Amino acid sequence: MEPSSDPVDDARQLTAPDAALRRLQVARQGPKQPVSGHKWRRRIAYVILITYAVLMFTPFAWSVVTSFKTLPDSLNLSFIPQPFTLDAWRYALTELDPNVVVLFMNSLVIASIVTLTNLALGSLAGYAFARLRFPGRELLFLVVLGTLMIPDQLRVVPVYILFNNFRLTVGLGQYVAVILLLAISATSIFLMRQYFLTIPKDLEDAAKVDGAGFFTTFARVMLPLASPALAAVAILQFQGAWNSFFWPVIFLKEQTHYTLPLGLTFFRLSGGFGTNWPPLMATVVIATIPILILYVFFQRYFVEGVAAAGVKG
């Protein structure tokens, strides 16, 4: 019985990291079927896969198409805008209140700061939990993982009361509140720790012989070696913060402080605008594009992030 797929052909379209995964999968393939039955099954699989892939993409394509339409045309079942117009984009970028550019900047600032704090705090703590010996290390690491089991909704009332006492519910304090709540996630520490555990100790020991302190060893020797894990944490946290809804909707009460998700919700819920779909779709595109770009280039890290989220359960 011949395996009916061509491994050379398969390998051609795979990137290097995926090729390794693929080899693993090939090694674990199920029983070999008679060629004819197998081909039939594959054909059905392709039809299902392609249909479903089209179903996945259609709504996004529809939002892009609609953003170039006029309002009356937005109700037509046509994938070509007639006439093609940039009015909705102009309206979205200049007329909407709160201004979409401001929303974008708010989202960008919060997501960038949260990404940086997770990288810095996550790599330091991940290194300590992986390599440094101190009493209570295992217990404290369990505490870190335990925080993943506490739902945000249980914390929201006490956190709000606490932050209200420190005046973090008014003015710019609202940003501080959201950033503090997203500043460090157990997932970041966990991902960094797991990666540091895989790095051989020799390099580190060499640095120690040279008399380097713990922080120097960490910053000069270990951190550069951990760049894949840093990339995974950065992408996971940036996406999480950019898309976050719960904490922003609790704390960001002034329209000028809104992020894109809050702005979109406001535009949707404030009456009158509810049916002016083209500018709303332009805003949807603006809110999705940064993550889409990250996804196109770093797809692997998103998938790994899901695997890490799997471990945390």
Next chain:
Amino acid sequence: MQSSPASAQASASKPATRVGAAREAVAGYGFIAIPMAIFLVLQIGMLFYAAYISLWNWNIRSGPVDFVGLGNFQRLLTQPLFLTALKNTVYYAALWVPLTMAVGLFLAVVVNQKIRGQTFFRSAFYFPAIASSAAITVLWLFIVAPFGLFNEIRGALGLNPLFQLLGYGPHHDWIGDYRTALNTIVVLNVWTTSGTFMLFYLAALQAIPTDVYEAAAIDGASQWQVFRRITFPLLRPAHFFVATVGVIGALQLFDQSFIAGGPDGSPVNSLMTIVLYLYNALFTQINPGYAAAVGIVLFVLIFSATLIQRRLFGREPEW
């Protein structure tokens, strides 16, 4: 003086002095200090603070007013709106979790076939999960609007008589009608989350050893028999994991309800969920003690759901 077990252990792997071990410990605590402080105050501490607040009639500015014991919990169970929220949330979980698991498992099995472009399809199916809940919900509301893409396409495909039979006109307002609003959110979230569940199942599928399949092939089992009798039961730990993650997520339904129906879960509270109810208790009624009680009830619900599922799925495979 005897050397402590800790330093003896340390010297076993590396010639460290007691001073060296102490310096290492200081560095370790220093490296984890900020995250641990944040976790202890904003996570662990809040757990106890929430329980404390829930026992009081609490003023958001001045703090505790009078001790009411379990009064907030008693009141909760007599509020029709809370029971509506509970009913909606449980209905959503009961419908959404199995549907998303079924679609996710189906996609994982299809993607796991020996096919070209496996990476592409995997990425494509995970794609809807990357966008923000706000963007994807607003986009969905446009698609299921009376004159939206969904109604137009079913008209073009000639499916309207079928929908008419079920009582839905050609321009049915799926999210505006209280009878269909929650189901519309179910479909939205099946669409966005099935890719994530697919990734979980895919990892589990690829961990099943080949020899299991080889034995089945020798016995002449059909593909369906292999799936039904071997693959599906072997995936039991994955089922447990996905179902648990799913139920926890489902009980916390909030974003889509809020974005589609606002704080009161319009139309006619058909999108009211437990978390939305909590939001209102805190920001509309401004009653923190009562809102904290809602949070505790949610936590207990999540915890018991996880335990029940462990009983259901936790057993080892039977052969």
